[in-house]
Amino acid sequence: CFYSALFYSFFKSLVGKDVVVELKNDLSICGTLHSVDQYLNIKLTDISVTDPEKYPHMLSVKNCFIRGSVVRYVQLPADEVDTQLLQDAARKEAMQQKQ
Amino acid sequence: MFRFQSLDEDCTLEEEDDGLIEEEDEIDQFNDDTFGAGAIDDDWQEEHKRLAGLDKKDELTAGDDESADPRSPLDNRLSLPPLGFSSSSALQSGDVEDKVSEGGLAESLARLILEADPAVAGVGAAERPAVPSPGSTSVFPSLHGLLSQSTSVQQQQQRLSSVAPPPAPMLSYQQQQHLLRRGTAPIGQMNSHSIWENSLGFGPVSVPPGLVTHMEDSPLMSIIKEVGLPKRPPRSDEGPDLSERVPPPRSSSPVIGSPPVRAVPIGTPPKQPMSHTLNHQIHHPTAVHVRAPVQHRFPAPFPERLSPNTLLNIANSPLCRSPFPPRVGPVLSQIQRAQLLNSQVAGFPRGAPGLLPGGGGFRPFFGGHPPPHAHRMVPPPPLGPPNHTPIRHNTTILHPQHRRLLSQRLLSRGGDQSRPGLDRRSRDPYSNLMTPKEKDWVTKIQMMQLQSTDPYLDDYYYQNYYEKMEKRQEGERDSSSRKEHTTKLITPQVAKVEHTYRPVQFAGSLGKLTVSSVNNPRKMIDAVVTSRTDDEEKREKQVWNKRRQILYTVEKMYSLLLEVQDFEKRFLQVPEEERQTLLEQHKANTEQLCSALREKEWDNRVSDEQCVMIMSVRKGKRLVSRLLPFLSTPLANAVVMAIARNFPTLAKKDKQDQVLFWLVEPVSSVIQSLSSSLLTDLLQELQGSEGQLSSVLHNKFGVTLLYLILSEGERMQSSDPNCQLMDDNRWTELVFSVTRELLSVPASSLAPPLFTPPNLLSLFSRYVDRQRLELLQDKLQISALSR
Numbered sequence: 001c002f003y004s005a006l007f008y009s010f011f012k013s014l015v016g017k018d019v020v021v022e023l024k025n026d027l028s029i030c031g032t033l034h035s036v037d038q039y040l041n042i043k044l045t046d047i048s049v050t051d052p053e054k055y056p057h058m059l060s061v062k063n064c065f066i067r068g069s070v071v072r073y074v075q076l077p078a079d080e081v082d083t084q085l086l087q088d089a090a091r092k093e094a095m096q097q098k099q
Numbered sequence: 100m101f102r103f104q105s106l107d108e109d110c111t112l113e114e115e116d117d118g119l120i121e122e123e124d125e126i127d128q129f130n131d132d133t134f135g136a137g138a139i140d141d142d143w144q145e146e147h148k149r150l151a152g153l154d155k156k157d158e159l160t161a162g163d164d165e166s167a168d169p170r171s172p173l174d175n176r177l178s179l180p181p182l183g184f185s186s187s188s189a190l191q192s193g194d195v196e197d198k199v200s201e202g203g204l205a206e207s208l209a210r211l212i213l214e215a216d217p218a219v220a221g222v223g224a225a226e227r228p229a230v231p232s233p234g235s236t237s238v239f240p241s242l243h244g245l246l247s248q249s250t251s252v253q254q255q256q257q258r259l260s261s262v263a264p265p266p267a268p269m270l271s272y273q274q275q276q277h278l279l280r281r282g283t284a285p286i287g288q289m290n291s292h293s294i295w296e297n298s299l300g301f302g303p304v305s306v307p308p309g310l311v312t313h314m315e316d317s318p319l320m321s322i323i324k325e326v327g328l329p330k331r332p333p334r335s336d337e338g339p340d341l342s343e344r345v346p347p348p349r350s351s352s353p354v355i356g357s358p359p360v361r362a363v364p365i366g367t368p369p370k371q372p373m374s375h376t377l378n379h380q381i382h383h384p385t386a387v388h389v390r391a392p393v394q395h396r397f398p399a400p401f402p403e404r405l406s407p408n409t410l411l412n413i414a415n416s417p418l419c420r421s422p423f424p425p426r427v428g429p430v431l432s433q434i435q436r437a438q439l440l441n442s443q444v445a446g447f448p449r450g451a452p453g454l455l456p457g458g459g460g461f462r463p464f465f466g467g468h469p470p471p472h473a474h475r476m477v478p479p480p481p482l483g484p485p486n487h488t489p490i491r492h493n494t495t496i497l498h499p500q501h502r503r504l505l506s507q508r509l510l511s512r513g514g515d516q517s518r519p520g521l522d523r524r525s526r527d528p529y530s531n532l533m534t535p536k537e538k539d540w541v542t543k544i545q546m547m548q549l550q551s552t553d554p555y556l557d558d559y560y561y562q563n564y565y566e567k568m569e570k571r572q573e574g575e576r577d578s579s580s581r582k583e584h585t586t587k588l589i590t591p592q593v594a595k596v597e598h599t600y601r602p603v604q605f606a607g608s609l610g611k612l613t614v615s616s617v618n619n620p621r622k623m624i625d626a627v628v629t630s631r632t633d634d635e636e637k638r639e640k641q642v643w644n645k646r647r648q649i650l651y652t653v654e655k656m657y658s659l660l661l662e663v664q665d666f667e668k669r670f671l672q673v674p675e676e677e678r679q680t681l682l683e684q685h686k687a688n689t690e691q692l693c694s695a696l697r698e699k700e701w702d703n704r705v706s707d708e709q710c711v712m713i714m715s716v717r718k719g720k721r722l723v724s725r726l727l728p729f730l731s732t733p734l735a736n737a738v739v740m741a742i743a744r745n746f747p748t749l750a751k752k753d754k755q756d757q758v759l760f761w762l763v764e765p766v767s768s769v770i771q772s773l774s775s776s777l778l779t780d781l782l783q784e785l786q787g788s789e790g791q792l793s794s795v796l797h798n799k800f801g802v803t804l805l806y807l808i809l810s811e812g813e814r815m816q817s818s819d820p821n822c823q824l825m826d827d828n829r830w831t832e833l834v835f836s837v838t839r840e841l842l843s844v845p846a847s848s849l850a851p852p853l854f855t856p857p858n859l860l861s862l863f864s865r866y867v868d869r870q871r872l873e874l875l876q877d878k879l880q881i882s883a884l885s886r
Binding site for chain 1: 501508559563564657658661
């Protein structure tokens, strides 16, 4: 009985797309969304650190698993998102919650 | 306060077999549950005194005393409770042994008291002057005092009589006298060794002290002992059977509300085929729920599986290489290998780890083609370029459309990459840590959490997104290649089980038990949900500003609209019986929607004001555009009329958003179903008062709307020569005025429409002369060729 169903469903539809994940420790990682789970943990492939390589320890890393709780933002491609559908889904979720 | 019970049940001696102990059962069962079977409720002071007294007695001890039964102090200590209990049971069982042991315990207690408290001795002396020796005098009454103390504890049970039978204390007194004079004591035997032995003897139920050490090795046994405790058979000489009062063992609490008991609990890792040698060590005969058998991994036979560490040690130690693989392989490689699924990629199967390919070698997850084994013992991986293989997705859970997209993407990306790392991957030291079975098990647990009772609702966004995408793609393709069936996502659906908790009630008892468990968690707060009624909402709304009020209305309508939209889908899914109710609900929803458009409840007409209000908000326009197809025809017509009538206002409000075009499609469908008279009316409304038409023409949507109307009229005329459009002159006049306006308006201010209907030219050709027609043509850029 919480919103994770909505976000999980939403991120599932973005699997295979390129996203930028900004973490709470200010690290921004750009990569292809490989998978997501119900806790919104994210797996990215072919990653690169977007900021001017302030984080050299990431140079050799190609794929990563990010725990959902440390994510601050996920930047998405705008044309891959159907905002109307998202609004509808949110309304449905709200209706469900009320019941 | 002595807890005789614990002493009793821990001792394996005969005197514990006493009916009166049952009464203690209930109390001390909980004690044992809480503190464990080995809990000793001893007074540390006594222990200390006993130990301290040792030092004195030890000096007095002769060697022959060591042959004495180390248990005899135990006897002494234990005999007191039967002393108290057997006051009644002596009447029943008349166990001679009891009396003997009673005396022993009494005697030891007496000794303790003697050593301990002179005050007690003093009291005793006052009470019984008749006793010969002063020392022993004190003992008897104090003993008696103790007895009465102990009996008062037990006096809940009425079976206990407080009468201490005369013979027993006398015996004990005599014994005690004798012992005292002897001066030696079984206490002398109570050196530290015997103490610990005794305390060990207080351990688990009915276990001879010799077995204790073995017991302590496996904690599981102690759990079993705990669990097994209530199952003691009731004593034959008992009246009411007290074992019923013992709570049931937690491992098998039934229907009450706890999750179903499984033979193998959910969290059990899969059984490994090679660990037979370890199985006998695991005791799980009776404990159903207690613990899953722990499988040991690393004592595995050599060739099958090795941890990376052992591997590397083997590999590198004789070769004196650095133990760390210089390459940083992708962490996900394991998963990638594990997920060779219905991938449509002409993928490269990942090489198996290059160790001894035993029978338990790696097998891909869903039975894809087996990867080639690299038969190598020593894997010294050279440093190479980073990995380029495409990464597998678990595609079974994806929509087929999604799957197709992904594979396309992977193909396009992976096609132009070299393949240098093939051999390197085969020597991944982190491979083979889990068997496919284990991976399966982990995935199963995770997927179990995702099972939903209503996948359409829970996964709304994803499913609809891909449905829409499919429709879009279908539309883009030629309609000739239209598929017979659209691909659908099949999601696993768990049946919704109603978990209403009904409290357990025993027959004939008052009240109900409440057992809280996973399925029925305890209520923390007694909160009552009070939802405010609509009236109150309205009253509160008046305080807000207008905009918020509009938004609120829009949202309410939206929820109704969504229900209405989903109606069809749900109708198909729902079984026969429920369809009627669904239908009724649907009707109610639509009714509510319609009434929302009206200003007053009883007024049947669509309120202009309301419509305009709703459409002044961006959301509202979207709402109306989606709502229009669901409205009944008269209502829909009315709405469209309202739009036309209030066009300037709408246009003004839309200046920022520019989203009136959302209305084009639904409005056009409405227009096409209009009758001719209505169409004329509509055109009239659109033209409206003076100057409205010019504003219409300035607006993109307005122009579009105009064109729509005109083209519809034209279609009517051309298709049906008897159409009533020409019956009165209104239409003609209106068209004339439109053309006049069109010609007079400067071309720059004329907004380009969203689309130009093809038959406009033919329309205009009816009404205007050639010259004007050409002018119009130029202005409006209508091509002469009709498509």
